[in-house]
Amino acid sequence: MKRIYFDHSATTPTDPEVAKLMLEYMTDKFGNPSSVHAFGREVRKALDTARENVAALIGAKTNEIFFTSGGTEADNLALKGIAFANRKKGNHIITTSIEHHAILHSCEYLEKQGFEVTYLPVDENAMVSIEDIKKAITDKTILISVMFANNEVGTIQPIKEIGQLAREKGIYFHTDAVQAAGNYPIDVNEYNVDLLTLSSHKFYGPKGVGVLYVRKGVRLDSVQHGGGQERNVRPGTENVPGIIGLGKAAQIAKQEMPSRMAHMTALRDKLIKGIQTKIPDIKLNGHPTKRAPGNVNFSFRYVEGEALLLNLDLKGIAASSGSACTSGSLDPSHVLLAMGLTHEVAHGSLRISLGRGNTEEDIDYCLEVLPEILERLRAMSPLNATSPAKECTLCSHCH
Ligand code: PLP
Numbered sequence: 001m002k003r004i005y006f007d008h009s010a011t012t013p014t015d016p017e018v019a020k021l022m023l024e025y026m027t028d029k030f031g032n033p034s035s036v037h038a039f040g041r042e043v044r045k046a047l048d049t050a051r052e053n054v055a056a057l058i059g060a061k062t063n064e065i066f067f068t069s070g071g072t073e074a075d076n077l078a079l080k081g082i083a084f085a086n087r088k089k090g091n092h093i094i095t096t097s098i099e100h101h102a103i104l105h106s107c108e109y110l111e112k113q114g115f116e117v118t119y120l121p122v123d124e125n126a127m128v129s130i131e132d133i134k135k136a137i138t139d140k141t142i143l144i145s146v147m148f149a150n151n152e153v154g155t156i157q158p159i160k161e162i163g164q165l166a167r168e169k170g171i172y173f174h175t176d177a178v179q180a181a182g183n184y185p186i187d188v189n190e191y192n193v194d195l196l197t198l199s200s201h202k203f204y205g206p207k208g209v210g211v212l213y214v215r216k217g218v219r220l221d222s223v224q225h226g227g228g229q230e231r232n233v234r235p236g237t238e239n240v241p242g243i244i245g246l247g248k249a250a251q252i253a254k255q256e257m258p259s260r261m262a263h264m265t266a267l268r269d270k271l272i273k274g275i276q277t278k279i280p281d282i283k284l285n286g287h288p289t290k291r292a293p294g295n296v297n298f299s300f301r302y303v304e305g306e307a308l309l310l311n312l313d314l315k316g317i318a319a320s321s322g323s324a325c326t327s328g329s330l331d332p333s334h335v336l337l338a339m340g341l342t343h344e345v346a347h348g349s350l351r352i353s354l355g356r357g358n359t360e361e362d363i364d365y366c367l368e369v370l371p372e373i374l375e376r377l378r379a380m381s382p383l384n385a386t387s388p389a390k391e392c393t394l395c396s397h398c399h
Pocket of ligand 1 (some may be wrong): 010011069070071072073075100103147149150151176178179199200208210211
C-alpha cells in the first residue's frame, strides 16, 4: 500500500545530505570541539560553519546563536533566562493561551516562583490582538512571548507589529518560531525579535537539537551550569552531529525557501479547496490566509478525530488530530478551545501538515479517500443520529 506522510508539523524526515554529513561527525570526525588538538579543532570549525548557516537563515549574527537540545529547551531558556535575569526590573510576562506547552508550562513554573503571567485570548482564527497586548502591558512587564506560527492550526501572528510595540516599550520580545523557521522566511531584524526559538527536526534536520537566538545586549540567565560551552549560556558538550546536521538543514532551507514555500502553499490551498468542495459540515480551523504554508486543519462535524486518524492510517495516510505533544491525550486541544470551538467540535479535528516531499497525487488520493471515510463514520455516528437540529454547532459563537 502507498504510504503518505502528512504529519510534518510533528516531525520531518532527515534530509539524506544532512544524515550523510552527520555520520562523518559520528565516525571519522569525532573530536570534542573544546579540545585544542587537531581532532577538536576540525570539529570546532564545523560548528562555526553550522552557526553561520543558522544565523544566515534568520538574519542573525553568529554570536547571537545558542545551540540547545531542541525547541522545548530553547523556550525554557528564553522564558526562565529572561525572567530570572530581569527580576529586579519587573515580574510580569505576557503570552497567549495558544502557545506550545514548552511555553505554557514554563510560565506556570514561573508563576510558582512569584512571576505574574497574562495569557492573552485569541479570536476565532487563533489571532492575537495588538490592542490586547497594549492593554496588558504594565510597568512591571519584562517579556512578551508570542509564537510565530501555531503548531495546530497554522495561524501566523503579527510578529513584526508585536516586535515594534515591545521595542517602543523597552520590553523583550520572544517568539517560538519552531513551526515557521526553515519553512517560512524569517529575519530577526525585520521582525524586531529579541529572542527566537527554532527546532531542527521541523525542517529536515535531526531531532534533539535546536537554537535560541538571543539579540546582542539582551540580559539572560543560564538555566543549567557547567563547563562553559555556548559562552556559558548553555553549557554541556555540544551535540556535534546534531548541530552539524542542523547547520546543513538550515543551509538547504535557505536555498530552497522560495520553492519550498510555493510548493507547500499550492498543495495546501488545493487540499483546503478540495475538502471544502467535497465535504459538508466542516470548519476550517486557523486563519484563512495568514497560515503556515503546510498547515491544513479542519473540524468535521459528527466524527471523532481519533476515528478519522485510524481510518486514514488504514488507507496509508499519516495525519494528526492535535499537536504532536498532546496526541495520546484525550483532552481536547487547548488551542481549539481557546478559539471558541465546543468540546465536541474540537474532538472532530484533523491536522494535515504538508512537506516538501508531498505531491499533487498525494492530495488527489487524500481527496478521494477522506470523503468516503467521513461518509462511513458519519453514518455510524451517534452524534449524527441523535442530533435533532441542523443549525451550525461548529463554534461557540453560534451555539
Ligand atoms: N514549540 C512549538 C510551536 C512546537 O510545535 C514544538 C514541537 O512540536 C516545540 C516548541 C518543541 O520543540 P522540540 O520538539 O524541538 O522540543
